[in-house]
Amino acid sequence: MNKLKNINLLKCPHIVIHFCRTYSNRNILKLKERGMFQDIFPDNAANSITDIMNASPQTVYGGFDPTSDSLHVGNLLVLINLLHWQRGGHRPVALIGGATAKIGDPSGRNTERVELSKDFIDNNIHGIYKNIEAVFSNHEKYIWQDKDVLCPLKIVNNEEWYNNIKAVELIGGIGRHLRMGTLLSRASVQSRLNSSAGMSFTEFSYQLFQAYDWLHLFKEYGCNFQKKPELRLPQKRLAEQVTLLVHGEEALKEAQQATEALYKGSVAALGQINSEDVAQLFLGATVVNLLPEAGQDILDLAMKAGCFPTKRK
Numbered sequence: 001m002n003k004l005k006n007i008n009l010l011k012c013p014h015i016v017i018h019f020c021r022t023y024s025n026r027n028i029l030k031l032k033e034r035g036m037f038q039d040i041f042p043d044n045a046a047n048s049i050t051d052i053m054n055a056s057p058q059t060v061y062g063g064f065d066p067t068s069d070s071l072h073v074g075n076l077l078v079l080i081n082l083l084h085w086q087r088g089g090h091r092p093v094a095l096i097g098g099a100t101a102k103i104g105d106p107s108g109r110n111t112e113r114v115e116l117s118k119d120f121i122d123n124n125i126h127g128i129y130k131n132i133e134a135v136f137s138n139h140e141k142y143i144w145q146d147k148d149v150l151c152p153l154k155i156v157n158n159e160e161w162y163n164n165i166k167a168v169e170l171i172g173g174i175g176r177h178l179r180m181g182t183l184l185s186r187a188s189v190q191s192r193l194n195s196s197a198g199m200s201f202t203e204f205s206y207q208l209f210q211a212y213d214w215l216h217l218f219k220e221y222g223c224n225f226q227k228k229p230e231l232r233l234p235q236k237r238l239a240e241q242v243t244l245l246v247h248g249e250e251a252l253k254e255a256q257q258a259t260e261a262l263y264k265g266s267v268a269a270l271g272q273i274n275s276e277d278v279a280q281l282f283l284g285a286t287v288v289n290l291l292p293e294a295g296q297d298i299l300d301l302a303m304k305a306g307c308f309p310t311k312r313k
Contacts, residue, residue, distance in 0.1 A: 060085045061093035062227035065101045066124035071131045091151040098159035106203040107188035
């Protein structure tokens with residue numbers, strides 16, 4: 001049986017929250033000065049958020065879709081963010097997306113994710129659960145070292161509530177509160193709609209599940225804050241710092257140009273990449289050497305390189 005299904009989802013008694021004491025500043029927004037936060041939504045809510053944080057312990061969650069059997073270093077930074085909340089006297093919730101992994105997060109991708117089997121997802125959930133537990137346990141044992149009582153970590157799996165919701169209830173009762181204009185305006189949706197692969201309804205509906213996750217956690221645990229996963233900001237920040245540390249500033253600029261060209265379609269960035277960098281970027285890929293001729297266009301070159309069997313669309 002899946003380990004997460006044995007977790008008691010009942011609310012902790014209020015006395016547990018009152019015993020949680022603050023070691024670092026309860027106002028987590030102070031960490032914005034250290035690059036922990038990029039943006040706040042709504043962007044004009046900083047003052048009211050500060051008041052809420054200082055008034056009483058809050059609940060915050062970060063999400064992890066089990067698309068592999070272990071978390072990666074980018075996920076570690078999300079966990080560190082949750083640890084800062086915990087150290088500030090707040091209650092962290094780690095949400096494992098056992099249900100949403102079957103849908104597939106479209107953000108940061110040019111094509112639809114491969115459908116994952118239930119057994120594969122269940123195995124991944126078990127591995128990620130252990131990863132998250134280990135990080136928080138090691139922090140409390142080796143770093144925190146009994147300074148004060150920490151608010152306990154709660155790990156939940158969204159399969160536990162979606163298994164009890166019918167499709168008609170989800171779309172009819174919850175979907176009617178989501179406006180198409182807002183859904184279509186999101187960058188993750190726009191990039192996919194403008195791509196040749198397009199976007200399936202399955203991936204488009206990911207936003208509905210993501211919104212309902214937060215609503216459920218708010219109702220169950222009073223969760224007012226979400227550590228937003230979509231922008232991949234911790235992963236980006238870590239990659240920049242590691243590249244700068246190991247390879248230097250010039251290599252960081254080259255890596256950023258390559259990222260802009262390959263993943264964001266920046267023609268300007270593509271024009272700044274030299275032939276040596278291109279060879280390094282596509283190391284191991286099939287290379288065809290062609291001599292340009294007068295009047296040739298991109299399609300002619302692609303056909304000569306054998307990219308397409310025919311010019312027909």
